[in-house]
Amino acid sequence: MKYRELGKTGKMISEIGLGCEFLDRKPYGRVKEVIDAAIGYGVNVMDIFMPGTEVRENISKAIGNRREEVFIQGHIGSTDINQQYDISRDMPTVKKYFEELLRIFGYIDFGMLFFIDSEDDYKNVFETEFITYAEHLKAQGDIRHIGFSSHNPVTAMKAIETGIPEMMMFSINPAFDMLPADQYALDNIDKFFGGEMFRGIDPKRAALYKLCTQKQVGITAMKTLGAGKLLSPDHTPYLEPLTLSQCVHYALSRPSVASVLPGCQSAEEVNSIMKYLTAIDEEKSFAEIISNIKNDFRGHCVYCSHCAPCPMEIDIAAVNKYLDIARLDENNIPPSIRSHFNALNSAECIACASCENRCPFGVPIIENIKDAKRILA
Numbered sequence: 001m002k003y004r005e006l007g008k009t010g011k012m013i014s015e016i017g018l019g020c021e022f023l024d025r026k027p028y029g030r031v032k033e034v035i036d037a038a039i040g041y042g043v044n045v046m047d048i049f050m051p052g053t054e055v056r057e058n059i060s061k062a063i064g065n066r067r068e069e070v071f072i073q074g075h076i077g078s079t080d081i082n083q084q085y086d087i088s089r090d091m092p093t094v095k096k097y098f099e100e101l102l103r104i105f106g107y108i109d110f111g112m113l114f115f116i117d118s119e120d121d122y123k124n125v126f127e128t129e130f131i132t133y134a135e136h137l138k139a140q141g142d143i144r145h146i147g148f149s150s151h152n153p154v155t156a157m158k159a160i161e162t163g164i165p166e167m168m169m170f171s172i173n174p175a176f177d178m179l180p181a182d183q184y185a186l187d188n189i190d191k192f193f194g195g196e197m198f199r200g201i202d203p204k205r206a207a208l209y210k211l212c213t214q215k216q217v218g219i220t221a222m223k224t225l226g227a228g229k230l231l232s233p234d235h236t237p238y239l240e241p242l243t244l245s246q247c248v249h250y251a252l253s254r255p256s257v258a259s260v261l262p263g264c265q266s267a268e269e270v271n272s273i274m275k276y277l278t279a280i281d282e283e284k285s286f287a288e289i290i291s292n293i294k295n296d297f298r299g300h301c302v303y304c305s306h307c308a309p310c311p312m313e314i315d316i317a318a319v320n321k322y323l324d325i326a327r328l329d330e331n332n333i334p335p336s337i338r339s340h341f342n343a344l345n346s347a348e349c350i351a352c353a354s355c356e357n358r359c360p361f362g363v364p365i366i367e368n369i370k371d372a373k374r375i376l377a
């Protein structure tokens with residue numbers, strides 16, 4: 001494992017870390033298996049955005065006396081009001097959830113301002129008691145550094161310009177970075193750091209990477225695999241799927257990125273991602289594949305649940321997941337997919353669109369729900 005400096009935090013973190021989201025609702029044995037496998041490879045940074053007490057305690061127990069060896073990225077404002085992942089800016093709620101995280105882990109290395117995607121997110125965090133609370137936590141040593149998570153380059157830049165965050169978690173993969181095929185000609189991606197550094201990349205995202213470099217804001221990358229879609233022949237936006245190593249290498253090749261944090265739910269998945277560590281250059285090279293885009297990736301669900309909470313308590317990520325599986329072959333839908341879908345309450349959707357306003361990836365959720373009912377109900 002190689003280690004990189006995470007911007008001005010000065011901390012050396014493993015190039016591959018662990019996103020712990022898939023450990024949610026898993027038995028302790030499974031959690032321990034994944035944590036042990038990751039640490040065994042030299043992973044020393046883990047993202048814990050999940051608000052549930054049980055998963056937090058399971059991870060802490062699995063880390064055990066290795067707490068000092070691991071940097072924990074914990075999120076301020078991540079809650080699970082109404083049993084769903086939720087974002088809160090209500091200070092008593094924010095404090096309750098974050099202080100529980102502190103109780104479980106003792107301290108948090110990277111205290112992340114959760115989900116700074118919109119102008120409202122920015123205002124409700126950087127212009128309120130929220131940011132004072134984060135700075136107070138840092139002054140007390142409860143958090144060692146202030147970071148934030150975002151999927152929106154424009155809001156992320158605004159957050160960085162405050163000078164407060166020392167690091168950022170950002171969604172990075174080639175499909176999110178690149179402009180649609182008709183807007184660019186990507187012919188020499190190996191020159192990313194030369195004069196053609198950001199040719200083909202969405203200018204807003206290019207500007208964000210540049211700002212991070214200027215301000216020494218280190219990046220941990222999420223959504224590196226696009227929820228597995230970049231690896232899938234059926235879902236990839238390119239003419240052929242990428243490999244795990246290519247996806248990891250893409251994110252690690254972006255300016256200021258110190259680590260990628262893929263979510264793993266078994267030791268086997270950890271082993272798969274760690275093949276990157278011994279991959280040769282040809283196996284990591286992604287240039288040829290991503291120069292052959294077949295459609296725009298935006299608008300496709302990556303099952304992140306950032307659209308929650310739904311007032312009708314619909315599990316939107318699950319609806320999209322079953323829909324994606326069903327769309328692969330509408331005439332041959334596995335009965336289990338149909339019955340899982342029908343156990344969800346998607347019929348109760350009132351088309352309020354609050355989920356669509358929160359989705360960072362422009363997914364047409366209401367249309368998808370209608371389509372899922374047509375295909376699966």
Ligand code: SF4
Nearest residue numbers: 301302304305307359
């Ligand atoms: S609809 Fe959007 S926010 Fe919701 S799970 Fe899918 S990608 Fe994430």
Ligand code: SF4
Nearest residue numbers: 310349350352353355
């Ligand atoms: S549009 Fe439907 S799925 Fe989305 S939040 Fe409203 S009720 Fe829930």
